[in-house]
Amino acid sequence: MKKLFLSLVALTAATMSFAQSSMMATLSHEGTITTFYGAQALKEAHTAADDGDVITLSSGSFNSVDITKGITIRGAGMWLNPDTQQEPTVIMGNFTINIPDETTNRLTIEGIYNNNTISYQGNLKNATFIKDRFATITKSNDTSEMNNATFIHCKIMTKLLLRGESTASLVNCLIWEPSDYEGDATSFEFANCVLYKNFWSSIHRSSFRNCVLLTSQIDYELYSSNTAYNCISNGNQFPKWPNGTNTGGIAIESIFKNFKGGNPQDDSNFELADEIKNTYKGLDGTEVGMYGGNMPFDITPTNPQITKCNVAAKSTADGKLSVDITVNGAE
Numbered sequence: 345m346k347k348l349f350l351s352l353v354a355l356t357a358a359t360m361s362f363a364q365s366s367m368m369a370t371l372s373h374e375g376t377i378t379t380f381y382g383a384q385a386l387k388e389a390h391t392a393a394d395d396g397d398v399i400t401l402s403s404g405s406f407n408s409v410d411i412t413k414g415i416t417i418r419g420a421g422m423w424l425n426p427d428t429q430q431e432p433t434v435i436m437g438n439f440t441i442n443i444p445d446e447t448t449n450r451l452t453i454e455g456i457y458n459n460n461t462i463s464y465q466g467n468l469k470n471a472t473f474i475k476d477r478f479a480t481i482t483k484s485n486d487t488s489e490m491n492n493a494t495f496i497h498c499k500i501m502t503k504l505l506l507r508g509e510s511t512a513s514l515v516n517c518l519i520w521e522p523s524d525y526e527g528d529a530t531s532f533e534f535a536n537c538v539l540y541k542n543f544w545s546s547i548h549r550s551s552f553r554n555c556v557l558l559t560s561q562i563d564y565e566l567y568s569s570n571t572a573y574n575c576i577s578n579g580n581q582f583p584k585w586p587n588g589t590n591t592g593g594i595a596i597e598s599i600f601k602n603f604k605g606g607n608p609q610d611d612s613n614f615e616l617a618d619e620i621k622n623t624y625k626g627l628d629g630t631e632v633g634m635y636g637g638n639m640p641f642d643i644t645p646t647n648p649q650i651t652k653c654n655v656a657a658k659s660t661a662d663g664k665l666s667v668d669i670t671v672n673g674a675e
Contacts, residue, residue, distance in 0.1 A: 367404035373397045383407050386435065390415070395449040400647070401456070403431035408439040408460070414449030418647050419456035422477035422499065423610055425643060432457045432477075440484055442466050455645035464490045473498050475645055477610065483507040495519075497641050501608060506530035516634050516641045518614060520607075524548055536626065536637040538614045544581050554626030556614075556633045557581055558596060574626045591624060 369385035371378045371393055380388040387409040389399045395414040403420040411417075419433025434457045442465035443451060454474040464471075465484035468491070475497045482505040483489075489508040496515045503521040506512060506528075513533040514522075520540045524530040524547060532550035539557050541547060545564040552572040562579035566572060572582060574589045578599065582590040596605050601615045608614075614634055621631045634641035 367406065368402040369406070370400045371397060372400070386417075395447055401433045403433055405434040405436050408435050408437035408458075410440045410442065411451065412442055412444070414443055414447040414451055416452040416454075417456065418454050418645065421455045421643060421645050422457045422475055423643050427644075434458070436460070438463070440465050441468055441471070442484070443468060445469075454647065464488050467491060468493070470494075472496070475643060477501070481505065496639070497643070499608075499610075501610075506532065516637060516639050518608065518634060518641075522547060522550075524550075536632070536634060536639075538634050540608075544579065554628075554630075554632045554636055556599065556616075558599075562593075574624075574632060576620070576624050576632055594620070 366381050367383065367385060369380045369389040371380070371389045373394060378389070378392060383405065384407055386399065386401060386406040390409045390411065390413065393399060393413055393415050398416045398418065401417065401419045421430050421432045423432050424430070433455060438460045440463045441451065445467055450470040450472060451468070452472045452474070453476055455476065457477045459479045461480045461482060462478060463482055463484040465488050467489050470492045471490065472494045473496070477499045478501070480502045481500060482503060486507065490506065490510045490512060493510075493512040494515070495512065495517050497517065498514070499518045501520050503523060504512070504519055505523045507525060507530065509529045511531050514535070514537050516536045518538045519534075522532055522539060522541060524532070526546070526548055530549065532547070534550065534552045534555050536554045537556075539555055541557070541559055543561050543564050544557065544559055544566050547570065548567050549569045552570065552575050554573075555575045557575055557577040557579065559577070559579040559581070564579070564581070565583055566581045568584045572585055572590050573587065575582070576590070576594055576599070577592040578594055578596040580592045582592050598617060599620050601617050603612050603614055616631055616633055616635070624632050626632050626636045628637060630636040
């Protein structure tokens with residue numbers, strides 16, 4: 345472990361990660377940067393962190409840790425970026441999120457890939473997930489709740505389960521099997537999402553705007569406790585809404601350029617076919633689905649990433665050192 349004080353070099357290490365031979369986690373705490381290395385770096389950084397601190401992870405695979413603090417975790421991305429060749433940050437294994445009620449700092453996780461189960465426990469409040477790829481997010485037990493959670497540009501590939509009085513807003517996301525319990529007071533708010541559910545009749549009290557709803561059971565309607573505007577589907581989910589803005593019964597093979605059904609793959613991009621894109625518009629006049637609205641889906645993390653860093657072997661005769669750095673980040 346190395347301790348560095350806040351300087352240009354430390355600030356670069358804390359806010360910009362790039363592929364390197366050694367995996368690295370930097371912990372920013374009250375102006376001091378602490379650096380950890382190797383597969384245990386995330387666990388070690390979390391142990392040392394206080395509420396409100398920021399952990400920045402390089403590309404690479406890190407062992408998981410149960411998250412018990414209101415911190416920010418920033419990775420290098422959820423998937424190999426084809427434009428920059430930036431490799432992802434992978435958190436390996438199941439983990440639980442259990443932050444004490446008295447914690448006032450929110451949890452933020454951005455730019456990570458996890459292919460296991462994430463369980464929330466207790467009352468997780470105001471958590472934000474940005475540009476992450478998850479497999480399953482579920483409750484730890486029957487008293488677990490996730491209130492006012494926000495998901496932006498995320499992919500959830502297996503299940504997102506709400507329980508109790510949980511609420512979640514999802515913007516420009518891909519969600520496979522969003523689920524709730526009819527007897528609970530849970531609610532989803534979906535905007536410009538691509539969603540799959542086997543039985544849409546088993547989701548309640550939720551809103552859908554500018555979404556693409558997919559199903560293998562085409563004749564199961566959405567309950568009337570939901571609202572839907574400017575959505576399309578390959579099924580017949582919409583007869584309860586007289587507003588006339590939703591369209592069902594479109595063959596799934598016709599909706600997307602490349603996805604033709606089945607389980608999604610990590611590189612499935614769910615871009616709309618040109619005819620669908622030009623025909624069906626959201627409330628704001630842009631296309632429905634993940635690439636519409638004012639925040640089209642993009643895997644590039646919001647925190648800047650150094651994608652090229654070349655430093656000359658020696659300085660010039662007048663003492664100047666040539667440095668060529670390329671930084672990439674989402675707008």
